[in-house]
Amino acid sequence: MILSLKNVSKTYSNGVKALDNVTIDINAGMFGLLGPNGAGKSSLMRTIATLQSPDSGSIHLDGLDILNNKIEFRKNLGYLPQEFGVYPKMSAHDLLHYFASLKGITNKSERRAIVEKALEVTNLTDVQDKHVAGYSGGMKQRFGIAQLLLNNPKLIIVDEPTAGLDPAERHRFLNVLREIGTNHIVIFSTHIVDDVKELCTDMAILNGGKILAQSTPKQMVASLQDKVWTTTVNREAIEKMQKDYNVISSSYNEDNMLTVRVYGDVSPGAAFAKANPTLEDVYFTTLSSDKFTTQPEIV
Known part of the structure; x- marks a missing residue:
């Protein structure tokens, strides 16, 4: 069928x-x-x-x-x-x-x-x-x-x-x-x-x-393996982060800081740790590669 x-x-x-x-x-x-x-x-x-x-x-x-x-x-x-x-x-x-x-x-x-x-x-x-x-x-x-x-x-x-x-x-x-x-x-x-x-x-x-x-979904998530990195910044730093890196998404944590997820083939720097990719990462990276979308929202 x-x-x-x-x-x-x-x-x-x-x-x-x-x-x-x-x-x-x-x-x-x-x-x-x-x-x-x-x-x-x-x-x-x-x-x-x-x-x-x-x-x-x-x-x-x-x-x-x-x-x-x-x-x-x-x-x-x-x-x-x-x-x-x-x-x-x-x-x-x-x-x-x-x-x-x-x-x-x-x-x-x-x-x-x-x-x-x-x-x-x-x-x-x-x-x-x-x-x-x-x-x-x-x-x-x-x-x-x-x-x-x-x-x-x-x-x-x-x-x-x-x-x-x-x-x-x-x-x-x-x-x-x-x-x-x-x-x-x-x-x-x-x-x-x-x-x-x-x-x-x-x-x-x-x-x-x-x-x-x-x-x-499994194959899509696997396509981002070793390409998602995360760090924590304060609210004032997010605009610079979005200019300097391919930011996938940002969300507030329990300390009222922003946990930022970034896409990159290699580590963006010492402040970043490798993260396991998620389907949400796939979704945002796919949309961000398309000309119809804007920067990811802070949620």
């Missing part, structure tokens, strides 16, 4: 080039699409979901030309956008039966089994009789996954699904995605590095509508 994009480009009427010659192959499993806000992630997700047409390029799912066979493709698609509405006074149980009917599952016993399985996978069985409108943010996101699982899609797209969730809800939601990721192509679009690190077996970094890098 493979999703293949070749030379996909999209420019909006206001002149913004949202996608710039995107070429990528995505196999079964959890695929993380990582990039900052405004990078083009949602534009790419909507294009793959056939909610908008690219200006050029092709997209195939297992050989099916999805841009010219949208109806057939959508039978194999599950799409969870950043925001989705629900009927205010219907339970999860009733809504899922309703959506299953819309998807053509007319046999009652078959529909019951499918709905029960979707509720079980998303850990919503115990609250299936509650109105979905009263669910927490994380529960609504899990309900979104439940409804897209009804037709057993080959391709599942989730766009920024953990934004706004508290840590416990985020953990539960990621566990749901882990469970379904083994038997589907799941594209997980996010700006949160930890989500990709915890979840994905393959990933790409997108910015300015371009794919800047693609590999496994």
